[in-house]
Amino acid sequence: MQPKRxxxxxxxxxxxxxxxxxxxxxxxxxxxxxxxSGTSFAAFxxxxxxxxxxxxxxxxxxxxxxxxxxxxxxxxxxDISEYCMVNYPDTAVLIRKTFAEGSSLFNDKTVDxxxxxxxxxxxxxxxDYEMWISKISDKGVILIHDTNITYENxxxxxxxxxxxxxxxxxxxxxxxxxxxxxxxxGVLVIGKHTTDSVMRMISDSRSRAFLQYFERLGRRIKCHx
Ligand SMILES: C[S@@+](CC[C@H](N)C(=O)[O-])C[C@H]1O[C@@H](n2cnc3c(N)ncnc32)[C@H](O)[C@@H]1O
Numbered sequence: 001m002q003p004k005r006x007x008x009x010x011x012x013x014x015x016x017x018x019x020x021x022x023x024x025x026x027x028x029x030x031x032x033x034x035x036x037s038g039t040s041f042a043a044f045x046x047x048x049x050x051x052x053x054x055x056x057x058x059x060x061x062x063x064x065x066x067x068x069x070x071x072x073x074x075x076x077x078x079d080i081s082e083y084c085m086v087n088y089p090d091t092a093v094l095i096r097k098t099f100a101e102g103s104s105l106f107n108d109k110t111v112d113x114x115x116x117x118x119x120x121x122x123x124x125x126x127x128d129y130e131m132w133i134s135k136i137s138d139k140g141v142i143l144i145h146d147t148n149i150t151y152e153n154x155x156x157x158x159x160x161x162x163x164x165x166x167x168x169x170x171x172x173x174x175x176x177x178x179x180x181x182x183x184x185x186g187v188l189v190i191g192k193h194t195t196d197s198v199m200r201m202i203s204d205s206r207s208r209a210f211l212q213y214f215e216r217l218g219r220r221i222k223c224h225x
Pocket of ligand 1: 008011033034035036037038039040041060061062063064065066069097098099100117118119
């Protein structure tokens with residue numbers, strides 16, 4: 001399956017894994033914290049819709065920007081919002097709120113896949129996790145982007161990023177996978193009764209070949225803009 005929307009290069013390398021994860025998890029409810037122009041959000045919607053999984057994908061963002069990205073032009077929200085209406089009217093729901101405001105819309109134990117890609121300071125990532133952890137279902141998985149921000153790939157601004165520090169502080173509590181490409185993606189299997197396919201992925205990920213396979217596929221993905 002070829003990705004249909006790649007608006008920014010930072011997350012694009014995780015699209016192949018996200019397609020595979022949606023297939024393995026077969027989620028009913030997907031929530032993304034931090035949509036921006038929709039590269040990761042569109043990948044979740046595309047996978048669910050192409051695989052005929054009756055999922056709803058909720059994307060929460062103020063579309064106002066943050067300390068890493070600066071202030072946004074209104075065009076960014078307009079563009080992703082029109083894209084979702086045209087391509088995924090039954091799957092995509094955009095919620096223009098803060099993550100805290102958005103969290104009150106979801107009951108406990110109802111979110112099968114949570115992608116955390118908002119502000120990436122240690123305090124913000126920890127706060128988002130603590131605010132959302134009770135929402136995760138018995139088969140639920142959390143993804144955390146930017147767990148491999150270094151001086152080499154991001155220059156001096158690497159000091160502002162704490163997603164790795166946070167991921168390292170919780171990963172031993174759960175079955176997990178850590179991808180190093182595309183600025184890093186941490187995968188935590190929170191639910192105690194996830195699918196056999198997800199557990200198979202976790203055990204396959206102990207082999208370097210698994211990580212290299214998704215890294216190789218990810219490197220082939222080129223940004224459309
Ligand atoms: C790194 S970008 C998301 C990138 C996106 N996942 C992609 O694939 O391109 C982070 C986004 O989080 C949003 N954001 C950060 N903190 C937020 C908060 N507390 N509430 C709502 N939105 C927030 C910003 O507006 C920004 O659009």
